[in-house]
Amino acid sequence: MTQDGERAVVEGDSEDRISYLPRNVLDRILELIPLQDAARTSILSKNWRYIWATLPNLVLDYRLCRTLILESESNFKEAVDDILLLHMGDIMKFVLDTSGARLSSYAVIDRWVLYVTRNGVKKLTLQVSNFDTYTLPSSIFNCSTLTKLTLFKCVFKPPNSFLGFQNLITLYLQWTTFLPTTTTSFCVIKAPRLAKLTLNSCHGTQYLNIVSPGLKSLYVRDNHYYLFLNCFINCKNLRVFELELDDMVNNPKHDEKSTPEKLLVNLPALEVLHLDSFFVELLSAQVPNGLSFTLNCLWHLSLGVDFGKMGQIFYALQLIKSSPNLSKLDIWVDFTSNNAEAVSKNLNTLACLERPLDKLKYVDINGFESSEAEMLFVKLLLSRTPSLLTMCIDQYTDIDIDIALELKRFHRASPRAKLFY
Template structure:
């Protein structure tokens, strides 16, 4: 045999390069594949036969369902049962898009469907699951089983379209760090729906019902996001979260409760979080803060705040005044984002206010980046920009973005505004998004 032939023979006996990779690397490669594709690797060799069955991450989603349909096997339930039956070892991450059961199992009753999902959830909670994500159908009838509330290994929990009613014997999510709830219906056990999570760092609530019953017991909470809540949320349940650093509140509307003062509740929340670094408020919440603040101003100072995002009605004196008060009361503000909400012709009072020295009497020494989005080139907006440019000696970049065509006359007027910072750059463009490197 020639030397080349010997080399070919030797190389042919060697393991392939992928099989020689460390096991954690192989696991990561297979985790990136749909489950059915990962299962196909079992035919490669004896070494690969059971690797897929020991993967710590299972994602059972619509891609698995579509793959089954392409093979004329649309029984999603049987496929998941087989996967769990053959699995070996802990399941660290479990993602289930359960709404595909509505298509694949047309004969299912609501009870049968819940019983099947309860069985799957019980299995993974007994096998060391740390990251659990359940996305149900939009009928909001699935009630979370006790196995979720009693799972001590959970560190990340994401739920959609479920009924959240903790059992009376709930000890709490002792190791939970991230909790994201979307379209959840909270049902109180007694008078409140209590969530005990001593290590919780991040909480997100999106479009949830029954938030007026919610009570969070998590003194270490650092990030709070509340969007599109359909009912009044008692923000005072977060008053004891002294470590809150990021607060984002976007509520289009709330049910009025005469016994509660929304404005004072929002103010008290901001007063009670001395470590707050990032604050995002939509126009509704700016309106709540803007009530009756003239001429006394906001009764708090946000000393740690460095990033402020506001949606402002530029045609109303209250929201403009409140926005400037928040800016003034944030002595370490570095990044400011303004989203223009509405503009009308009735702005004489606002223009008059922006011309008064008291509206922004001090310089903003730390402000470096400003972004104004949905700019409409109104007189009020131009006066606001002119005011900021004259009070920001540390400004490095201001981006003004509008959706309509660029107005050359407006661009020239903006460029002629005096700037307190000699190095300030002004960008005026037409885009759908801003890029200011504003990492939160």
């Protein structure tokens, strides 16, 4: 400040440095603030007048949509119409999340989806309702530019003319219902470039037929019906496979191709496998006498195990033995029992692992409860892993001092092995 109270001008103080940042930086700044605030930057100066209108990514997230809808549904529709009407150039990413409120009609959403699919959208996310399902319009199935599609609570019924998603790389579907076309008994998804697929609590998988020979990552979670897996039987290039089941449900109509066992046999390139305890239980019932195949490429195995059931422990050991190049093992203790005498009797013998696990370096055991079966399992692994570097045992409470001393006394085949608990 000068003596007369006027603000002194510092060199460079009058410059508008932000406006002259690279365009990709300006776009990123505007993407980090709510879209309404980004639109308000148009009044800052001539340089800022049209920047927000050419943003390649339009994110109408839960907070923004809910705020507008609570004001009035008509205001919400008008606001989105204005955003799309004033937008210039291609829309690379479009996110719409109206799950926090009911809309009287989804016709307006069909119109918005039609607009963005005609303007080069590559990444599309739709979460329309928590209360109803949204039937996908034909414009999505006709969009050839899509590389990533994320859908929540939608009805997936391709039109008869559907030729497939030719450029789709990532597909995430949650609470989605598959329906066959009117001329076939399947819901066929042709996606030759699809690399990553997630099916989370979806319905109608018995109608699903995936035509994607290049699929590399598959995550499936089911919590209502028996899961049909035969649609993935030809995904020979699968590298990552995760299966979770919230409950055991019998389905007498499933055929042999629907079983996880039959699927695993057909995945020669599999590198990462995660099975929760429900699937381990299902597989242990299907293969009571051991595995008939080898997972030569598998290096990371994650299993949920009920240590009160010898069948699950036996199958877990079979998977471990059938993975000669296994480097990392994660065990998630689902349940345990100190009265499992049969489990303890069988685990207290090296016959469970005839050959040493020469490649296994890292073991994590989560939810450890210090039961006799778990202790013998740890003892067995330590004695048969000459390459082991670390074993981490995690439980919800501190391990008892006596348990800690016993763990420390277990023989270790690897002189470099470190035990953390």
